[in-house]
Amino acid sequence: MELIGYGRGSAERLDATFTALADPTRRAILARLASGEASVLELASPFAMSQPAISKHLKVLERAGLISRSRDAQRRPCRLEAKPLGEASGWLARYRDRWEGNFARLDALLDEFQSDAKHSKRAKRRRR
Amino acid sequence: MSAQAKPQLAIATPSDREIVMTRVMRAPRELVFDAFTKPEMIKRWLLGPDGWSMPVCDVDLRVGGTFHYVWHNDSDGKEFGLHGIYREITPHERVVHAENFDQSWYPCDVIVTTLFTERDGSTTVTMTQLFESREGRDAAIESGMEKGVAASFDRLEEILA
Numbered sequence: 001m002e003l004i005g006y007g008r009g010s011a012e013r014l015d016a017t018f019t020a021l022a023d024p025t026r027r028a029i030l031a032r033l034a035s036g037e038a039s040v041l042e043l044a045s046p047f048a049m050s051q052p053a054i055s056k057h058l059k060v061l062e063r064a065g066l067i068s069r070s071r072d073a074q075r076r077p078c079r080l081e082a083k084p085l086g087e088a089s090g091w092l093a094r095y096r097d098r099w100e101g102n103f104a105r106l107d108a109l110l111d112e113f114q115s116d117a118k119h120s121k122r123a124k125r126r127r128r
Numbered sequence: 129m130s131a132q133a134k135p136q137l138a139i140a141t142p143s144d145r146e147i148v149m150t151r152v153m154r155a156p157r158e159l160v161f162d163a164f165t166k167p168e169m170i171k172r173w174l175l176g177p178d179g180w181s182m183p184v185c186d187v188d189l190r191v192g193g194t195f196h197y198v199w200h201n202d203s204d205g206k207e208f209g210l211h212g213i214y215r216e217i218t219p220h221e222r223v224v225h226a227e228n229f230d231q232s233w234y235p236c237d238v239i240v241t242t243l244f245t246e247r248d249g250s251t252t253v254t255m256t257q258l259f260e261s262r263e264g265r266d267a268a269i270e271s272g273m274e275k276g277v278a279a280s281f282d283r284l285e286e287i288l289a
Contacts, residue, residue, distance in 0.1 A: 095139075096137065096139060097177075098176045098177055099137055099139075099149060099151075100137050101175075101176070101177065101178070102173055102174055102175065102176065103135075103137055103151050103153075103173075105172065105173035105175065106153065106163055106173040107135075107153065107154070108173075109163060109169060109172050109173050110153055110154070110155040110159060110160065110163060111154075111155075113155075113159055113169075114155060114159070
């Protein structure tokens, strides 16, 4: 229900975004890129990981559209792309909104049932 | 009703396959349990955004029993459904069901565990949505589809902050 209003293409894109974000190394890479572009070598240095392992993570991020890599010769710096993150946080906001709406309606329904129950108890007592 | 703070909805992602929602309801758990399992109550609140109603709400509340919800958009007439099967039921305490959209893009069912715990007349509802298999999700990822919502929302918010 939380995906109402999204086409399938969009749902798949969100899934790719969330899958990419599910890994701690990839989140750390994104956090690093939030402060400016960096090369694979620069990105690999804080991790106890080989450059090919980092490149694999970068491919996942690139496929999800979360980063782009310039064709700038050998260095090929990576850059954060904000749009999918915006969509994902928009999805999260809508998910929360929907459930907050559901629970607010449930609050009202439960109040109604509880006050009905009180009234009918009082009515029963009056009949006695 | 005393002047307490409005109950807050908490959403967390303890693993890459789970989303957990927690919300306190100011009612005894028998009543809250009914609200989650009786059609005449479900169709009055489980509606998502404004403008939707639930013309179909079939519930066969027993282990192995199924449910089917259909939502209807009152302005454009669009409809979509969710179906599922009950796997465990402990009255007033716990329900486990598997669910999927009628026209699903997910590679596997989502297992939803709903817990009801009462304290001082209020009931805490904890709903855990779990993607059924890592294999299913991984297969989907390897096929290049990268389906399966696997988020760390809290950390996402950190990145965005």
